[in-house]
Amino acid sequence: MDARRDIPLVITFLVGVIAVMDYYTTFSAVKETFTVIKNWGVVLNAFALGLGAVNLFRVHGRRISERKRSDWPFSAWLLLMLVIFVLVGLGTGQFDASDQYQWIYNALYLPIGATMYASLCFYMSYGAYKILRARNLDSFLLFVTAIFVVLGNTPLFPALFPPFFHIREWIFKAVVGGAYRGIRIGVGIGAVVLGIRTLIGMETGYLGRR
Amino acid sequence: MSAWEKLTALPREIVLGLVLIAMILPTLKPLGLPLMVGTMAKDWYDTVDALPSGSVVLFDIGFGSGGYPSLGPATIAALHQMFEKDLKIILMATALEGSMMYPLIMNKVKPEENYGAVYGEDYVFLGYIAGGQTAMAGVLGDLHAIVSTEYTGKPIDQIPLLKGVEGAEDISLVAYITTSGDTSEGWVYQAYSAYGKDVVGGMLSMMTTSMKPYYDSGQLKGLLDGVKGAADMEFLTRHPGDAIKSSDVLSFSQTLVLIFIIVGNISYWGVKTSEKEGR
Amino acid sequence: MPVSSDPLIWIAAFYTIAATSYAFRDNILFKFSENTYIGAAAGHAIVMGIKNIRDYGWAHIMKGEMIYWVVFVLGVMLYFRFHRQYYWLYRYPIAFLVGNGVGISIRAAIHSDFIKQIIETAKPLTGATAFDTFNNIIIFIGVITALSHFIFTYEGMHKGTLGWMPKVGRWMILLALGASFGNTIMTRFGQYQGRILFLLRDWLGIVA
Structure with a gap:
């Protein structure tokens, strides 16, 4: 063995x-x-x-020691932030429940985390302007439900014309309900088969390099 | 450049600037548009409403800073209803940042001040538990075997609420609000499938479609559809908050997106038609 | 309301603007906020990890359950991933995590994703009203055709007399994905609205 x-x-x-x-x-x-x-x-x-942090120390530690790239000060700042969070978290003995830790979290982490994901709305808007086209039947089908769901989701339109809201509800009930159930069954079968293959040793990707 | 092509040639900065304005204007001057409540949120509300006073609810805060703007208001509204109903709430977090959301949410709900609730007797927070579905299965299987202290480090033997709660058999409802697909599926698997518990779930709107089959098959008794579900809950619980305020922003910004889509398509078909005519 | 005098709010406002600025153009402020975020996220993960190790591992050892030393050894073995010679030692804890993760999810997936979904589909199509019946038919067609779209092991499924099924399935999936896209737009605007409220209310005090 x-x-x-x-x-x-x-x-x-x-x-x-x-x-x-x-x-x-x-x-x-x-x-x-x-x-x-x-x-x-x-x-x-x-x-x-902690694995991610160790990797960050390896990559950014090397950048700082070599100082080849012009952005090495950012690497130093990144590691400083990491150390500050760990020191404040462990130093108080209360971890995430301490006021000090909540302060640095709310000042440094929360605003960036919340904004990073949210600012995708700008890319979506620009993408809608530049790329979302009903070029053929496939894209038209995608386009048409997207439009009706947006119309139903936008409070202004159902306020002016309530059926927009009911159309959106119907799309979710009948169209999404049916197609996604089919997808769910397919995904479920796939997940179970992959799981069984993993358990009996036929899938070994998680073991990494040989 | 033809007139059609010029339609989609607005510089990126202008387009994004318009989007920003469409979000700022209605925040400064709200319209107060009426709200139509969706059936999925109504089902969440009714499921919680049907619980007898004193029932134990396990509530997972499964989101962090990224999900807070839309799911924070949903959690706040959902907790208002639960405290109003005098339910016993065991909160936990399966998201790494979930425990940081807890004080932000409780500062808005104010259970002691608004409902006379007592920490440890009416509600308790177990903090973040790593492992996703493993944590869920652990808490539902044998809570006392896995959890030894609550969020601040107090032993759970000293928490009156947890003395009578051993696991799933003592929990009436599992509620979760999350940004993670794995967490969302996980609660259905571990609470509904493994223990037959009633489950209600809240999630980002973009996850709703993939979780819909669980709602349709009764595995989810109710579903909060992101910021729309949050606004519905604020309306149903009569605790208007940030989600209802966002309705006007959605009206302006999404109308702008619709205009972008229409302009883009008119331009596309205009160019195509003129090319055909040119040939 | 006056402009906030709380330094926390000012720092958060600075980072909100810096993180947004990337949408317009890559710049040094965004880089600064990006590196702050990655460092903070990794630091936070360590803090939460150590807290969990204390509460869910060390607490058991303190109660005299010495078998929990094994999981501490396995935990340390995870870090051999970075060792050139003994990297393979990390496979032991990973194998444990994979076995547990797979076992815990597939046992219920069979019920939730398969049996329950089939039970829900294999119901009479007739509803309380004509509209309900119509919806049931649409749902039934959606399930069957979408499922047929993913059958690749039987060639006859995608051509010949049965060829229409996966084609309709493809249309149904595209219609559903359109709904998903529509909801994604709402997700992102709903999220950014939270940041606008923060800037205008909590920071500048312009709105109530």
Whole structure:
């Protein structure tokens, strides 16, 4: 047995099978084992949260030490922010519940996080102006429901002409309800098959390089 | 450049500037347009309304700063209704930033001041629990086996509300509001499918279509459709807030987008027709 | 309301404007806010990770459950990912996470995504009103044809007498995706409206 490859595959299989058995059986031994697995899962996921930071230190640390790129001061600023968050979070002993931590979060993190995602509205508007064209039947179909959903979503239009709202509701009920259920069944089958292949060791992409 | 082509030749800065103006103007001078409540939000409201006073609700704050502008108001309105109904609320966060949203939301709901609720007796916050579906399955399976302290570090043995809650069997309703598709599916899988619990979900509007099959098949009892669902909830709970204020902004900005789409298509077909005639 | 005098609000307003500025043109202010965000996000992840390790791992060890040392060892093994020689050690914890994640989701997906959806579709088409019946027919056609669009293992599905099914399925999917796009527009404007409110209300005090 290859410790580098076979043991991880066995771990995946055993843990996955216990999770599935917990759902379909009532054996107390399975339930108790799965409770421990769930707890370990939470702790391991918590450990994994630091992986991104380690990578950032590797990449930006190198940039700072080499100083080849003109934007290396930004790398220094990035790492400084990282360190400040960690120091404030751990220093107070209360982690995210401390006033100091909430202050830096609300001042530095929240406004950028909220704005970054929201500013996609500008790209969408520009895209609608430049690209969204009813060129053929396929794009026309996409276009027509998009228009009616926007009309129904925009409070002004249903206020002027209430059927716009009902058309939007109908699109969601009949058209979206039908097509997305078909998609959902397809995705569900795909996910289950992929899951089973992973558990029995036929999908090994998660093990990374050989 | 033909007249048709000129129609879509507005510089990027002008287009984006117009969008910005379309959002600022109605914020300065609201129109107060009437609101038509959707059935999905009404179903959420009715599901919560049907719960007897004292029922335990597990509420997941599954969003962070990115989702706060549209999902924050939805959460605030949903919590207003739950506190008004005198439900016992166990809050948790499956999003990394969820625990940072909690104080922002509670500063608006003010449960102690508005409803005389007592932390630990009427509601409690478990904080962020890593692991997504693992955390959900853990809390629903055996809450005391997985969680040892609440958000501020107080042992859960000292929380009166949690003394009688072992897991899914003691929870009447699972509610979540999230920006994550995995979280949204996860609650359906872990709460409805595994334990047969009633589940209501709130999410970004762009996720609504993919979650609709769960709502149609009764796996989601109610669904809050982003900022529209949030406005509906604010209206239903009679706690108007930022989502209702956004209605006017949506009216202006989305009308502008419609104009852009129409102008773009007129120009496209105009160019195409003139090219054909030229040939 | 007067302009805010709270430094927190001023810093947040600066970052809101800086993060928006990229939509107009790439610039140094955006770069600054971008790097602030990435650093803060990584720092926040570490803080939350350590808190979770304390609350969900260390707390068990403190109660005398020594088996939890194993998960600490597995957790440390995750970081061997960056080691040239012993990188393979990270496969053990990853294998655990994958096995748990897959097992926990597929067990319920069969019920939620498959059985429940089929039960919901295999219902009488006749509704309480003629309009309900019409809707049921549309939904039924949508489900069957959209599903047929994803059948690639049977060649006859996409040509010949059955060829119309995946074609109609494609149309139904496109119509549904249009609705999805319409809702995406609302999502983004709804989100940015929150930032406008912050700037005009919390920062400048222009609106109530």
